Amino acid sequence: MRPPRGIYCGIACSTGPSPPVIARGKGEGAMPDTGLVSAGREGTREPAAAPKAGRPRDPGIEERVCEAARAVFADDGWAGFGFNQVARRAGVGKNALYLRWNSPQDLLLQALDIAPAWDKIVRSGSVRNQLIDFGVTMLDAYMGPRGMAVLRMFIEANVRPELFEAYWRSVVEPSLDRARNIVLAGIDRGELPVDTDYGDLLDLVHGAVVSRVLVGRHDRRRKNVSRAEAVEYMTRIVDRILCTPTGVTSTH
Amino acid sequence: MRPPRGIYCGIACSTGPSPPVIARGKGEGAMPDTGLVSAGREGTREPAAAPKAGRPRDPGIEERVCEAARAVFADDGWAGFGFNQVARRAGVGKNALYLRWNSPQDLLLQALDIAPAWDKIVRSGSVRNQLIDFGVTMLDAYMGPRGMAVLRMFIEANVRPELFEAYWRSVVEPSLDRARNIVLAGIDRGELPVDTDYGDLLDLVHGAVVSRVLVGRHDRRRKNVSRAEAVEYMTRIVDRILCTPTGVTSTH
Numbered sequence: 001m002r003p004p005r006g007i008y009c010g011i012a013c014s015t016g017p018s019p020p021v022i023a024r025g026k027g028e029g030a031m032p033d034t035g036l037v038s039a040g041r042e043g044t045r046e047p048a049a050a051p052k053a054g055r056p057r058d059p060g061i062e063e064r065v066c067e068a069a070r071a072v073f074a075d076d077g078w079a080g081f082g083f084n085q086v087a088r089r090a091g092v093g094k095n096a097l098y099l100r101w102n103s104p105q106d107l108l109l110q111a112l113d114i115a116p117a118w119d120k121i122v123r124s125g126s127v128r129n130q131l132i133d134f135g136v137t138m139l140d141a142y143m144g145p146r147g148m149a150v151l152r153m154f155i156e157a158n159v160r161p162e163l164f165e166a167y168w169r170s171v172v173e174p175s176l177d178r179a180r181n182i183v184l185a186g187i188d189r190g191e192l193p194v195d196t197d198y199g200d201l202l203d204l205v206h207g208a209v210v211s212r213v214l215v216g217r218h219d220r221r222r223k224n225v226s227r228a229e230a231v232e233y234m235t236r237i238v239d240r241i242l243c244t245p246t247g248v249t250s251t252h
Numbered sequence: 253m254r255p256p257r258g259i260y261c262g263i264a265c266s267t268g269p270s271p272p273v274i275a276r277g278k279g280e281g282a283m284p285d286t287g288l289v290s291a292g293r294e295g296t297r298e299p300a301a302a303p304k305a306g307r308p309r310d311p312g313i314e315e316r317v318c319e320a321a322r323a324v325f326a327d328d329g330w331a332g333f334g335f336n337q338v339a340r341r342a343g344v345g346k347n348a349l350y351l352r353w354n355s356p357q358d359l360l361l362q363a364l365d366i367a368p369a370w371d372k373i374v375r376s377g378s379v380r381n382q383l384i385d386f387g388v389t390m391l392d393a394y395m396g397p398r399g400m401a402v403l404r405m406f407i408e409a410n411v412r413p414e415l416f417e418a419y420w421r422s423v424v425e426p427s428l429d430r431a432r433n434i435v436l437a438g439i440d441r442g443e444l445p446v447d448t449d450y451g452d453l454l455d456l457v458h459g460a461v462v463s464r465v466l467v468g469r470h471d472r473r474r475k476n477v478s479r480a481e482a483v484e485y486m487t488r489i490v491d492r493i494l495c496t497p498t499g500v501t502s503t504h
Contacts (some may be wrong), residue, residue, distance in 0.1 A: 075411065150411065151403050154466055158327065158400065172467070200488055202461075206467075207459025208452075214406055214462065215424070236452055243495040 065090045065097060066111035068144070073108055074148035077162050081108065109166060112149055114175050117141050127186025128238055134182060135205050135234035139225065142213040179206070192242075201241060208237045269314025298352065317342045317349060319397070321363035326400035330412050330504035338411070361418060364401055366427050369393050380490055386434060387457050391477065394465040444494075453493060460489045 028225035068090035074083050082104050087094040101107040117137045121130060141147065184199035212225075212233065225233065308332040320342035325333050334356050353359040369389045373382060393399065409416035436449035464477075464485065477485065 074407070131471065138266055148407055151407055154399055155326070155407070163501045174466070196416075200485075203457055203460045203463045204489065204492065207461070207463035208455045209459070209468065210462050211459035214427070230309060233452075236449065237456065240452060240456065240495075241492060243492075 009182035039084045049051065055077060061090075061096055062100065064155045065092060065100075065107070070145045071109050073111075074145050077152055078156055078163055079210060081167055083107075105163060105166060108163075109170050112153065112167065113171050114141060115171075117180055118175065121182075123205045127182060127191045128242060130182045130186075131201075131205050131238045131241075132231070132234045133181060135209055135237060136227075138209040139212065139230045139234065142209060143225070148212055151241075176202075185232070205238065209234075272409035304319055313342075313344060313348055314352065317344060317352075317359070321359050322401045324352070325363075326397050326404055329404055329417055345370055346434045346453045357415060357418060358415045360415075361422050364398065364405065364419065365395060365423050370427065370430055373434075373504075374395045379434060379441070379443045380494060383453075383457050383493075384436075384483070384486045386431065387461055387489060388482045390436075390461040391464065391486065392457060394461060399465055428454075456493045457486075457490065460486075 017161055042104070054134075065086060069081075069086045072089050076085070083094055085095045086104070087097055087108065097107065108153050117140070121133050142150070152166050153164060180198055183192065183196065183201050186192045187194055187196055187198075227232050315339060321333075321338045324341050328337070335346055335349045335353075338356075338359065339349055349359065353362070369392070373385045373389055379466050395404070405416060431454050432450055435444065435448065435453050438444045439448055439450075440448055494504050
């Protein structure tokens with residue numbers, strides 16, 4: 001196999017299994033079902049920002065607070081981010097936040113964590129289907145306020161390096177690992193040529209999503225895509241990348 | 253031809269020539285040569301924000317001011333943007349700005365305009381080469397402070413819709429038109445199948461660039477790419493998208 005050269009190649013390059021994942025509470029940051037999958041969860045991972053131990057859990061409140069946290073951060077950045085502002089936006093008491101998160105940073109990292117969405121991506125099936133599902137899930141994630149919050153995070157990296165460092169370590173790096181493993185497993189199963197550059201492949205799938213969201217969401221002649229359109233779009237994109245039907249073997 | 257369905261399909265869909273371009277002053281917002289091309293300019297287009305008529309031109313100062321404008325906007329957004337702040341950052345007198353631009357918005361739109369970079373993309377040659385060159389030029393553009401400023405612009409769209417509207421009209425829309433025309437001309441020349449979806453194709457090229465920049469620039473194990481690496485990367489990306497060498501005819 002050629003050494004990987006895309007953006008994903010900086011990440012630890014072993015082909016071993018993903019690090020373990022701790023299953024989240026239901027509804028907590030969960031993305032809407034992509035319609036393609038109802039995935040079996042496997043493996044567990046330490047969440048980016050675990051709620052304080054022993055506190056009563058109320059997934060309804062937690063998701064509401066995370067949604068508010070994404071919105072506050074997307075609009076005002078870290079300079080305008082705190083328990084006060086998030087509690088006001090979520091319409092909950094400030095104490096509910098102090099009970100659940102150690103700091104505003106912990107709350108923000110949990111709100112931006114993509115792990116719950118990852119858990120919805122199929123672990124079985126062809127690499128083609130997993131990539132389509134990955135794309136649809138990313139499209140869902142970027143299309144909402146999470147997308148703007150993530151863009152904001154990359155901008156704030158210049159002025160808040162310690163915040164970005166925490167975000168990179170707890171959210172981005174594990175996501176890159178898991179995306180990479182989709183392609184590597186496809187190579188192992190013989191569905192992709194052994195010299196497939198997984199970095200390039202993931203740049204293309206992730207990039208098509210970002211480009212679609214970045215440009216498409218502001219084009220007044222384009223509305224946000226429906227679930228069916230998202231699946232259709234990602235199918236076309238992945239088939240083009242994999243040179244299907246002339247190229248790669250698909251088991252689906 | 254199938255109706256185009258990618259992000260670029262909302263834009264006026266005629267296959268006519270690009271709108272005219274007015275050639276810029278040398279060095280004014282020009283991107284470094286990509287190494288692939290020394291393009292013949294053809295056609296002219298009204299710049300996003302033309303300097304005031306009849307004023308003496310000093311491309312050296314204008315580029316310095318535009319660079320400062322991108323940096324100020326990338327760091328502080330529209331809330332922190334004005335002739336004062338930009339003049340201070342550029343180390344020039346405020347009068348130099350009043351002489352050249354009608355408003356801070358005009359200055360910002362010129363600073364973010366991609367037209368000078370577009371002028372460096374070959375108009376002759378295969379669609380494959382033009383797409384590679386487009387990708388390398390975009391990579392150059394996004395890699396610097398312009399990339400952060402553009403991301404900022406998309407975030408500010410939520411809170412400064414009138415600013416974003418002007419940016420969309422004067423910068424984004426003409427760029428989409430020109431990118432689209434690269435693919436459509438390739439179809440006309442018979443280099444691409446007639447049912448090629450140019451929206452998908454451009455999502456993939458532009459997206460790979462954005463993904464590479466968004467994730468790659470913050471990965472400490474990845475440095476900014478050199479010119480040679482950028483060309484190599486975009487060649488691999490475009491060849492994969494076009495399914496070369498098994499797919500499309502390349503004249504290059």
